[in-house]
Amino acid sequence: MENKLYEYARLLVEIGANVQKGQTLIISSPIECAPFARMCAGAAYDVDCREVVMNWTDDFLTREKYMRADDAVFDEVPEWKVRFFTDYANQNAAFLHIYASDPENLKGVDPSRPARASMAGGNAMKDYYRMQSASEFAWCIGSIPIKAWAKNVFPHMSCEKAVDALWNAIFDAVRITGDGNAVKRWREHLGKLSERKQKLNEFNFKYLKYSNSLGTDLTIELPENHVWEAGADISRIGVDFVANMPTEEVFTAPRRDGVNGIVFASRPLVHDGNIIDKFSMTFKDGRITEVHAEKGEDVLRAAVAVDEGASYLGEVALVPYDSPISNSKILFYNTLFDENASCHLAFGEAYPCIKGGAQMSREELLRHGLNDSNTHVDFMVGTSDMSIIGVTHDGREIPVFVNGNFAV
């Protein structure tokens, strides 16, 4: 176990955030994950980072705040917080986010509170989020178990066993065996993802047409000069990093106004500390015109109403049904894992997945059809019978996904 933990910490620091000698590393972590966060800090000092700065979080106090703080708090972002993230990003620090949360931490909270906080944060920290989505600095999100989350994933186990089972599931998902070769396995994996994105880029599809037995029947137009991305990004200072660990996806941005039809979610979505399940969205010329959810509909409605851009799509991502996380048959209640078990979409902000996009302003990207928003929420739509047909600019129809898996 100790070997695996250390291998995982090194992987996040050396492949994920890829911390360089003399570079500052910001680690965001729940206090409950302190032993592992400390190990990551140690791994960063091992590669001669300049300094590790901690940004501790706590589910308990987050819930207390959303339940009990003065209502005005949720429309404000203190200047120190803006400076914290923006200044370190401007200084080319690397950011490691250890994400672990009770999926229902905010159950019972007025959903307008996290939605307003998300809007306020997006507005106040627009520079930081723009730099993040343009990969200007290195960042990486990874997860480790906490009790409340593990009990959601494995509800029939004791707390201790659930935590152990979740550790094992995570180690499998991130290719950690304890043999010290995780870094090598990741380089191979990133190579495979890179091949996939190249194939998709060569097709230069005009549309993707989704359908499956859940009832999904959706056409997504892709912008001219869109680019499929996968695996590693390169930061402003020329360093490779992997923003999500695990990552199994190949993704691009849709045309903001080119989405029509209906899509059904294939997995529950954890958002703003609530579970949203069995939901669908209907699109007309890109805009979400209807949402339905059997569970958490109020949270979903608040999420797509955060701002104008929240009701348009910002990401199209392809993940084969036959992928390691999907094959584990574990529902993680954590988008970092669940989105890598399934084709997914996101409403809100688009990554600048267009030729020259990293150098474009938000306004230029918008003119090229890429969505602008203060939010970005992934949701899972892939199934074992998902069909995706790519339509080229000259009208050819290419099967991209057949029975849930890549066909190209």
Next chain:
Amino acid sequence: MENKLYEYARLLVEIGANVQKGQTLIISSPIECAPFARMCAGAAYDVDCREVVMNWTDDFLTREKYMRADDAVFDEVPEWKVRFFTDYANQNAAFLHIYASDPENLKGVDPSRPARASMAGGNAMKDYYRMQSASEFAWCIGSIPIKAWAKNVFPHMSCEKAVDALWNAIFDAVRITGDGNAVKRWREHLGKLSERKQKLNEFNFKYLKYSNSLGTDLTIELPENHVWEAGADISRIGVDFVANMPTEEVFTAPRRDGVNGIVFASRPLVHDGNIIDKFSMTFKDGRITEVHAEKGEDVLRAAVAVDEGASYLGEVALVPYDSPISNSKILFYNTLFDENASCHLAFGEAYPCIKGGAQMSREELLRHGLNDSNTHVDFMVGTSDMSIIGVTHDGREIPVFVNGNFAV
């Protein structure tokens, strides 16, 4: 135990920081103290505070930083940190500091690193520290056990027993019995301290002459119009608060250039994560001209050299040898407790303990003889045979302390 914890959290929030309806509370706490910090946050929401903002710390990562970070880090203070403390202070937030640290957390660290960090912090956050020492906002320091600290206090006990013993010692020191009457006991106690300070103010001493069998032979001149303070302060918004819990002291500021002789420490001093023990300081016209320590002399030398003012006294505090903490015979290795078991002095910054001082600038205070520095370090000098003679402006000699206790 649960009753005592809750009574303690309420005491710190309602008497210590005295959090008001609609006021923001900043809690600084080690992550190891999270359960108690959460309880304090709950107590603050119980009195309808606006929001609780956490400033988490971690001994482990602090040590990692001082051992392994780039050397330049210790001369810098990031802007976000300055904004964090200064902005909340300007907004009249209350500050609760839960202080708990391994007394030897920085053993083996180059002492110039914490000394430089202290100087840089003092410079960058001058406004915040000025507001704090002028009681412009409400603040309170309290402590709870952590393992590493408890093992220092009770080295012959198991870790678990040491923590229990330290809890009991702290509860005794802060008058917590679990009967729910701690707030009442504290009001009585603060009344008694107030009587003492009034008596001392009536004498309006020109000098205090210290002597005891350790070899202390020290004359301290007090500034004209000096004021003895004790117990509760009143913040800019007119709210009573108690900056230290426990507090047994009556204190004022010495004349910066009016200290002559030698003083011997009566208890070890924990400073910058190191223990300094069996030490003496020699003064000539206020300035520390010699320091000796059997243990930690390098740390002490670095501390009095932080800036010009660090080598002058900034505080004179009287605590009877026969006080509850002293009578417990426990050496706490934590200045918050040890200074309230013993007469003490501090080198560095003076509190503005002079008539009209809270409205004076640092330069004006300096002209009135009060010391200016970016540091303020208390050290203990009281013994069972301490004699302190007060000399009035008309030359009368009044025994203030006889055999370690108040004689006035």
